[in-house]
Amino acid sequence: xxxxxxxxxxxxxxxxxxxxxxxxxxxxxxxxxxxxxxxxxxxxxxxxxxxxxxxxxxxxxxxxxxxxxxxxxxxxxxxxxxxxxxxxxxxxxxxxxxxxxxxxxxxxxxxxxx
Amino acid sequence: xxxxxxxxxxxxxxxxxxxxxxxxxxxxxxxxxxxxxxxxxxxxxxxxxxxxxxxxxxxxxxxxxxxxxxxxxxxxxxxxxxxxxxxxxxxxxxxxxxxxxxxxxxxxxxxx
Numbered sequence: 001x002x003x004x005x006x007x008x009x010x011x012x013x014x015x016x017x018x019x020x021x022x023x024x025x026x027x028x029x030x031x032x033x034x035x036x037x038x039x040x041x042x043x044x045x046x047x048x049x050x051x052x053x054x055x056x057x058x059x060x061x062x063x064x065x066x067x068x069x070x071x072x073x074x075x076x077x078x079x080x081x082x083x084x085x086x087x088x089x090x091x092x093x094x095x096x097x098x099x100x101x102x103x104x105x106x107x108x109x110x111x112x113x114x
Numbered sequence: 115x116x117x118x119x120x121x122x123x124x125x126x127x128x129x130x131x132x133x134x135x136x137x138x139x140x141x142x143x144x145x146x147x148x149x150x151x152x153x154x155x156x157x158x159x160x161x162x163x164x165x166x167x168x169x170x171x172x173x174x175x176x177x178x179x180x181x182x183x184x185x186x187x188x189x190x191x192x193x194x195x196x197x198x199x200x201x202x203x204x205x206x207x208x209x210x211x212x213x214x215x216x217x218x219x220x221x222x223x224x225x226x
Contacts, residue, residue, distance in 0.1 A: 034214065036215075041202070041220070041222075042219060042220065043118075043204050043206070043217030043218050043219050043220050044157070044204070044206075044215070044217050045217070046214035046215060046216070049214065087156070101147065101159055101162055101172065102147075102159075102215060103159070104149070104156040104157035104158075105156050106155070106156050107156060
């Protein structure tokens with residue numbers, strides 16, 4: 001699986017958009033970009049994933065560059081409850097008997113302040 | 115509601131003892147995983163299982179053992195061979211339909 005690079009920490013004001021970057025310059029054509037977040041002492045929570053098109057769901061938007069070497073997770077209106085560690089992961093989705101495993105790096109600590 | 119249940123939430127072990135952490139899911143997911151997390155660190159994969167009666171070592175399998183006798187259950191045993199077992203342990207599952215992982219709430223193991 002491709003390696004990802006994220007800033008170790010970021011701050012965001014409550015109510016503003018939080019834009020979390022991720023570099024994955026060695027991504028392969030069949031690898032998806034996943035985002036998870038982990039609130040202190042809890043299990044990680046799936047946020048969103050995508051291959052090459054931008055994706056949006058009720059939690060966030062995912063913007064993937066045209067060359068797929070980087071992506072940005074956008075939390076449109078951050079709240080204090082969005083304070084967490086955010087992990088960007090790249091992994092191939094394989095059918096059949098291979099589910100693949102997720103490799104978690106250090107992630108980005110996002111702190112949302114009043 | 116469907117989900118993953120890990121028990122116990124907190125576990126204390128004396129040095130030299132084996133302990134077993136429970137992980138049960140009712141999501142009908144085929145694949146299950148065990149991760150270890152140390153303070154300020156990311157998650158590291160211990161073992162994973164894609165189908166019943168089959169499992170593979172992850173990146174840090176030494177000192178751990180697992181079984182997968184039922185689709186719903188994937189218990190992890192931390193043996194006395196694990197030299198530094200104090201950590202936060204997370205269980206997860208996934209399916210071919212939904213490629214994301216669903217995580218349990220974790221078990222915090224402390225060696226006393």
